[in-house]
Amino acid sequence: MPGGTVPGEPAPGEPAPGGLAAGRAVASVAGGDVGVLASGTGSILEALIDARVPIAVVLVDRPCRAEDVAAGAGLAAVRVERRSYGPDFGREAYTCEVVATLRRHGVRLVAMAGFGTILGRAMFDAFPGAVLNTHPSLLPEFRGWHAVQAALAAGVAVTGCTVHIATEEVDEGPILAQEEVPVRPGDTVEVLHERIKEVERRLYPRTVLEVLARRAAVDLDGPGAPAATPPR
Numbered sequence: 001m002p003g004g005t006v007p008g009e010p011a012p013g014e015p016a017p018g019g020l021a022a023g024r025a026v027a028s029v030a031g032g033d034v035g036v037l038a039s040g041t042g043s044i045l046e047a048l049i050d051a052r053v054p055i056a057v058v059l060v061d062r063p064c065r066a067e068d069v070a071a072g073a074g075l076a077a078v079r080v081e082r083r084s085y086g087p088d089f090g091r092e093a094y095t096c097e098v099v100a101t102l103r104r105h106g107v108r109l110v111a112m113a114g115f116g117t118i119l120g121r122a123m124f125d126a127f128p129g130a131v132l133n134t135h136p137s138l139l140p141e142f143r144g145w146h147a148v149q150a151a152l153a154a155g156v157a158v159t160g161c162t163v164h165i166a167t168e169e170v171d172e173g174p175i176l177a178q179e180e181v182p183v184r185p186g187d188t189v190e191v192l193h194e195r196i197k198e199v200e201r202r203l204y205p206r207t208v209l210e211v212l213a214r215r216a217a218v219d220l221d222g223p224g225a226p227a228a229t230p231p232r
């Protein structure tokens, strides 16, 4: 994958989507094995925290409010800063740094929550089938960072959000959950995005918790699991 900003990412300096007020104190959900990746206001992160998703670390690629949200919840927050948005961006090297950081924190499931850097193959090799994403459109419609703008420009009456397993192909991968959101007359990108995020803040935590429960059940049934009937 080439370096630099690609269509699925925000342009350098592009403001993050709007969100809630920073610095809220919430009960800590530290100590789990979910790594949350964020770049923006962190309102999806807040919803994951509120739903008691067990979070090991919050990783951000730039200074952003999500760091304050993590700190307010007593979570480890690590900034793996993206230093270049130009053609010299070393996407693979950056990805390896992200993977190493997540591994250091014992992450087993990754939840992307508005992360503005597209990660390279090393991420999906390190966490096969275990990188989740929430996207503000009904995929496969309106892939990329400007999904809400694209839906408005297309004049659709209904858009929505999608939770899916992320793959190296941006905004592709098996869909786990989707929900429709109406577009209303006079909607701006901000207003519509916030209406979509209200749904994402409910749908994403619920889906992440379901995935965790399924994975725990598989672990219990796996080769290392205790036998149901002890051998004689």
Ligand code: GRF
Pocket (backbone or CB within 6 Å): 016, 017, 018, 019, 039, 040, 041, 042, 043, 044, 045, 113, 114, 115, 134, 135, 136, 197, 200
């Ligand atoms: C969400 O709409 C998510 O789908 C998209 O980025 C937004 C993140 O919102 N990828 P926030 O920064 O958590 O408020």
